Amino acid sequence: xxxxxxxxxxxxxxxxxxxxxxFSLEAGYIMGFIGPNGAGKTTTLKCMLGLTAKDGGSVELxxxxxxxxxxxxxxxxxxxxxxxxxxxxxxIKTITSVVRRFYENWDEELYQSYIKRFDIDESKRPAELSxxxxxxxxxxxxxxxxxxxxxxxEPTSGLDPVARDDLLTLFQELIEPGEVSILFSTHIxxxxxxxADFITYIENGKIVASRxxxxxxxxxxxxxxxxxxxxxxxxxxxxxxxNAFGFSGMIKTTDLTEHDTVTVEKPTxxxxxxxxxxxxxxxx
Amino acid sequence: xxxxxxxEFSLVINPYYFLFMLFGVLLLIPHWVFFIAPMYLxxxxxxxxxxxxxxxxxxxxxxxxxxxxxxxxxxxxxAFAILxxxxxxxIAVFAALNIxxxxxxxxxxxxxxxxxxxxxxxxxxxxxxxxxxxxxxGYKLAIPLIVAITAIMLFAxxxxxxxxxxxxVTRVLDGISKTALxxxxxVLLCGIAxxxxxxxxxxxxxIKRFSKxxx
Amino acid sequence: MALDIVxxxxxxxxxxxxxxxxxxxxxxxxxLAEGDYLPPIRTVAKELxxxxxxxKKAWEELERAGFIHSMVGRGCFVAPFSHSQRMEKRNEMALxxxxxxxxxxxxxxxxxQEIIAFIRAAYRE
Numbered sequence: 001x002x003x004x005x006x007x008x009x010x011x012x013x014x015x016x017x018x019x020x021x022x023f024s025l026e027a028g029y030i031m032g033f034i035g036p037n038g039a040g041k042t043t044t045l046k047c048m049l050g051l052t053a054k055d056g057g058s059v060e061l062x063x064x065x066x067x068x069x070x071x072x073x074x075x076x077x078x079x080x081x082x083x084x085x086x087x088x089x090x091x092i093k094t095i096t097s098v099v100r101r102f103y104e105n106w107d108e109e110l111y112q113s114y115i116k117r118f119d120i121d122e123s124k125r126p127a128e129l130s131x132x133x134x135x136x137x138x139x140x141x142x143x144x145x146x147x148x149x150x151x152x153x154e155p156t157s158g159l160d161p162v163a164r165d166d167l168l169t170l171f172q173e174l175i176e177p178g179e180v181s182i183l184f185s186t187h188i189x190x191x192x193x194x195x196a197d198f199i200t201y202i203e204n205g206k207i208v209a210s211r212x213x214x215x216x217x218x219x220x221x222x223x224x225x226x227x228x229x230x231x232x233x234x235x236x237x238x239x240x241x242x243n244a245f246g247f248s249g250m251i252k253t254t255d256l257t258e259h260d261t262v263t264v265e266k267p268t269x270x271x272x273x274x275x276x277x278x279x280x281x282x283x284x
Numbered sequence: 285x286x287x288x289x290x291x292e293f294s295l296v297i298n299p300y301y302f303l304f305m306l307f308g309v310l311l312l313i314p315h316w317v318f319f320i321a322p323m324y325l326x327x328x329x330x331x332x333x334x335x336x337x338x339x340x341x342x343x344x345x346x347x348x349x350x351x352x353x354x355x356x357x358x359x360x361x362x363a364f365a366i367l368x369x370x371x372x373x374x375i376a377v378f379a380a381l382n383i384x385x386x387x388x389x390x391x392x393x394x395x396x397x398x399x400x401x402x403x404x405x406x407x408x409x410x411x412x413x414x415x416x417x418x419x420x421x422g423y424k425l426a427i428p429l430i431v432a433i434t435a436i437m438l439f440a441x442x443x444x445x446x447x448x449x450x451x452x453v454t455r456v457l458d459g460i461s462k463t464a465l466x467x468x469x470x471v472l473l474c475g476i477a478x479x480x481x482x483x484x485x486x487x488x489x490x491i492k493r494f495s496k497x498x499x
Numbered sequence: 500m501a502l503d504i505v506x507x508x509x510x511x512x513x514x515x516x517x518x519x520x521x522x523x524x525x526x527x528x529x530x531l532a533e534g535d536y537l538p539p540i541r542t543v544a545k546e547l548x549x550x551x552x553x554x555k556k557a558w559e560e561l562e563r564a565g566f567i568h569s570m571v572g573r574g575c576f577v578a579p580f581s582h583s584q585r586m587e588k589r590n591e592m593a594l595x596x597x598x599x600x601x602x603x604x605x606x607x608x609x610x611x612q613e614i615i616a617f618i619r620a621a622y623r624e
Contacts, residue, residue, distance in 0.1 A: 029551060071352055168548065172548065195549070266511075
């Protein structure tokens, strides 16, 4: 079953445009939402949640229009857009006691387990917490009402490697039963290389690809060769980096032929982002 | 809505704003322009509440809760309307005390039942001017506040001037005798109705404007 | 049932291939007995911190190759093998690998005799 279906979502600003953003997410998977800074990740999330008024397109959650049943839909999602930077002078305990009442399925025991797991001191105020702690608190708040879809903007940035690993483990525990899905944006792509099932890659307001991670990684190759080899392949490269001794570039796997004598490597998600970004700046 | 109002009063509106309502004590001044007293709520409490909500990123937080975008607007305006009604209640107590203490009519409007009705209208005027302007952006405060304060000053000024210069108005609104209640109670009831109506319209317009705002 | 899986994230071999290789060899060696249930796909993914889709793909390949069967609602279990079937399967896989290697040796211009000599020498090492 499709938990989330975004169809031709569009939004125009004076200097930026979200163009026909479409992707969907089935139950039980982790989707990484990636793209360079300013590509439209947060704008997409805000548009689909109605924080920002969209200009066109539709957002379906659990098969029904999100905006037609905003309240019910929001009961079933958990959202964390960065750390808690609200009510910085109010005790965490007080904030939680307010939030708790809004959710029909609030699970105090579950919330307490997160508080314990994340080592959060409830008597503190957000202003007294580190960035990492604020993100953890925000996650605890968004995950304690048995949401079926978690939408998390940069949940791992600001966390140390240990905390990040713990969080990724938690994400995989959450999706294990096959009912909950997680959509999270990040630019720490190594997190996704571990656990993401799907990747949605946005660039300049447009979705470049939205598919299974393995397939996404397989669809690109990094090629390296000498300056003499470059002319034979350059027209097929997405972008090229030249150095004093040769070149490296990214190519679509399907554009690679048996006759190419260059060195071929598999890309990482970072590579794909970097070479795509170079293409952007080349055309600029 | 109950949850949202609870949120307004536990996270946004500091309880000490209720202490500000003791500005109602100003009604014990023997002779005064009594419309100034209920304005302190607007001069002090409202801008502070809006500012602190902004500083605490209240809207961003609220929008993630399982509510509609429009609910956030209604809750804020309603919460402020509750403050206004509470302020009027405090003022009514001091108004009655004033009359009981001095028994002497004021040059401007007396602290009578009609005065209370006029304060309702004054708050209604404030709500209809301020909130729709404020929710055009959801954060702009200064200009909507200046315009709305000007509006209520003009309203209060007009009432005061008419009470002094227009005999018909004096007859209906002024006076502290029991018989004056015959004309003043309808003024109070009308005032309450106007306040409710203006606040309701204010909410409708604010919601419509805020729906187009990008957070 | 003792199922051992060790995944290398830096290996050139795709993760689903690593899963396939390790499970198939354990089945061929009889470490996984006929009828043994494999752990649920999602549990494997969680335990190994890899994608559910990757595990799914490995399981599909294993099923296609006849190593496991899946039953709706009950998961996957090791397919029944007779001893001779197991040997046959083993030989088939070994041969396939060998063919690929021989292809490579040929490309280096190594003769059949030389290859056999190499294999003998390497086997004794």
